[in-house]
Amino acid sequence: MSECRKDNLAHFAVTIISKDRPGIVADTTEVLFRLGCNLEDSSCTMLGGDFAMILIVSHEKPFTKARLAEEFRLLQERTGLNIHVRTLHDDEICPVKEEGELCLISVYGSDQPGIVYRVTRALADRQVNITDLNTRLIGTVEEPVYVLMLEAILPDGMTVDDAERLLDNLKKELNVEIGVRTITPVSF
Amino acid sequence: MPAQKILIYPHPVLKKMCRPVPAIDDEIASLVADLLDTMREGPGSVGVAAPQIGVSLRVCVVDVSASRLGKENNHGQLVMINPEIVARQGAALMREGCMSVPDYTGEVERGTDITVRFLDGSGHLAEVTASGFEAVAIQHEMDHLDGILFLDRIVSLKTGLFRRKNYK
Numbered sequence: 001m002s003e004c005r006k007d008n009l010a011h012f013a014v015t016i017i018s019k020d021r022p023g024i025v026a027d028t029t030e031v032l033f034r035l036g037c038n039l040e041d042s043s044c045t046m047l048g049g050d051f052a053m054i055l056i057v058s059h060e061k062p063f064t065k066a067r068l069a070e071e072f073r074l075l076q077e078r079t080g081l082n083i084h085v086r087t088l089h090d091d092e093i094c095p096v097k098e099e100g101e102l103c104l105i106s107v108y109g110s111d112q113p114g115i116v117y118r119v120t121r122a123l124a125d126r127q128v129n130i131t132d133l134n135t136r137l138i139g140t141v142e143e144p145v146y147v148l149m150l151e152a153i154l155p156d157g158m159t160v161d162d163a164e165r166l167l168d169n170l171k172k173e174l175n176v177e178i179g180v181r182t183i184t185p186v187s188f
Numbered sequence: 189m190p191a192q193k194i195l196i197y198p199h200p201v202l203k204k205m206c207r208p209v210p211a212i213d214d215e216i217a218s219l220v221a222d223l224l225d226t227m228r229e230g231p232g233s234v235g236v237a238a239p240q241i242g243v244s245l246r247v248c249v250v251d252v253s254a255s256r257l258g259k260e261n262n263h264g265q266l267v268m269i270n271p272e273i274v275a276r277q278g279a280a281l282m283r284e285g286c287m288s289v290p291d292y293t294g295e296v297e298r299g300t301d302i303t304v305r306f307l308d309g310s311g312h313l314a315e316v317t318a319s320g321f322e323a324v325a326i327q328h329e330m331d332h333l334d335g336i337l338f339l340d341r342i343v344s345l346k347t348g349l350f351r352r353k354n355y356k
Contacts, residue, residue, distance in 0.1 A: 185293035186257065186321070187285040188235050188328045188338075 009058040011040070011088035012068055016053040018081050024051050027079050031071050032057060045134075056088070098129060100154040102184045103163060109176030111137060111144035118170055119148065119178070126166055127155040146176075151183065191229035192222050192241035194287045197337060199242075202288055206244045206333045208270050212311040216247065220267050220309050223249045230287060234258065235325045237332030240288050246270045248329035250322065257321040266316065271306035271330055273299075274315070282324055284338045294342035298324045 018024055025044065032039060032055075041056040057068070065087045072083040107119055116135060123130065132151040139145030154163055164180040171178045195202060209216055219238060227236045227249055234255050237248035251265040252258025278300030285293040303317045304326055318326055328338065 183283055185283040185285045186234075186324070187232060187287065187293075188325060 006058070006093075008061055009038075010061050010063045011093050012057045012059075012065060013086045013088055014053070014055040014057050014068075014072075015084045015086075016055075016081055017047070017050050020046055020049055020051040024081065025053070027075060027081060028053065028055075028083070031075050035059065035068070035071060037068070056093075096129075098153045100156050100158065101160065101182055102131070103152055103154060103160060103180050104183045105148075105150050105152060105163070105167070106179045107148040107150075107176055108145060109174065111139075111146040112174065115146050115174060115176065116148055118174060119167065120150075122167060122170060123152060126158070128158070128163065129153045129155075191226040194226065194230065194236070194240050195242055196287075197289050197339075199288075201239045201242055201244055202332070202337065203335045204239065204244050205335050206239055206246045208246050209307070212269065212307065212309075216245075216269065217309070219243055219245065219247055220249065220269075223247065224265070224267070227251060233287065234321075235329040236287075237329045239332050239335070246333045248333060250325045250329055252322045252325050255321065258325070261320050262322045263316050263318065266326070267309035268304065268306040268326070268330075269308070269311075271304050271326075271333070273302050273327070273330065274305050275301075275303040275317075277301040280324075281343070284324075284328060286328070286338050288332075289337055289339060292339070294338060295344040296328075296338050296341045297343050298327045302326060304330070 014028075016024070016028060029039065036059060038058045039055060040058050042054065044051065044053040046052075059068075065085055069085050072085065075081055076083060105119070105123075107115060109115070120130065120133075130150050130152045133149070135146065135148045137144055138147055154160070160180050160182050164178070167178045167180070170176075197203075222241060223236045223238060226241055227233045230236070232255065234252045235248060235250040238245045247267075247269050248271065249265070249267050251262075253262045253264050276299035279297050280300045281295050281297050283293050284296045300323060301317070301319045302323045303315060305313065305315045308314045331337070331341070
């Protein structure tokens with residue numbers, strides 16, 4: 001939505017991480033639906049044996065966090081789902097619009113401590129903003145391989161080649177493969 | 189004619205099957221002019237289909253020659269009336285967006301090499317074999333003629349490298 005500022009709405013961040021089973025999303029959104037909440041944004045996925053949900057929820061004012069938390073407490077009693085609610089401030093509601101190139105950065109190699117930290121610190125130091133990230137341990141017990149995939153917006157003026165060069169030292173130091181490619185969406 | 193306003197989903201014309209053009213007359217010539225003007229006007233636009241400006245006819249225009257991804261490999265400005273894909277090969281994913289579905293993008297699979305047959309702006313039968321970005325643009329615009337949006341073709345929630353099926 002181009003207009004994200006809605007002064008009549010109270011916003012909340014809701015997080016749920018629970019042992020995976022069918023029905024977690026339905027159980028949670030049933031409560032939201034009944035309360036008349038809007039599901040404004042969400043990202044949900046399996047993590048290990050858990051299902052993790054991150055939701056941005058809104059409701060017309062007046063509406064309190066206590067009301068939402070109480071409903072979720074009752075849900076927890078019924079279903080065991082553990083739900084956390086946080087009130088969002090006005091300056092957290094609108095997505096940050098960035099104009100730079102969107103890249104996918106892939107990092108993989110023998111598992112070792114510090115892969116995620118070293119890569120993301122190098123990016124942060126150059127103002128590269130991560131928009132999405134996931135990691136997984138693959139390979140065999142004898143030869144575990146760590147895979148890190150992230151999407152990031154390069155700051156104005158930084159090219160894909162610049163980003164690749166920026167990570168070149170780490171590539172040698174950690175002995176991992178690092179690739180940077182543009183995934184800036186094409187618009188028709 | 190000036191550039192037309194791009195219609196945005198849920199405008200119903202975007203989900204309708206478009207009618208074939210029966211004959212190339214002044215009305216069609218004017219539609220083509222409108223489509224080209226609209227494409228030129230849209231920032232970075234590489235194609236427009238008739239339903240996007242509210243006309244449910246099988247006409248679209250594509251021109252990727254000024255785009256970063258298409259400038260090396262293209263047929264310039266294409267006016268396509270009653271286009272049909274007669275051959276399609278290969279498949280590749282690209283993250284697409286659409287002027288009619290603002291603020292959303294998704295991974296769509298498209299043929300990498302296509303041959304498309306159509307009537308050009310002057311009514312002559314033409315055939316073009318396109319590849320790469322131009323082929324993707326043609327397929328995206330032609331989908332509009334069947335009431336298909338890229339949302340109908342999204343194949344992956346994310347990069348596709350992390351499909352859960354492979355996760356044991």
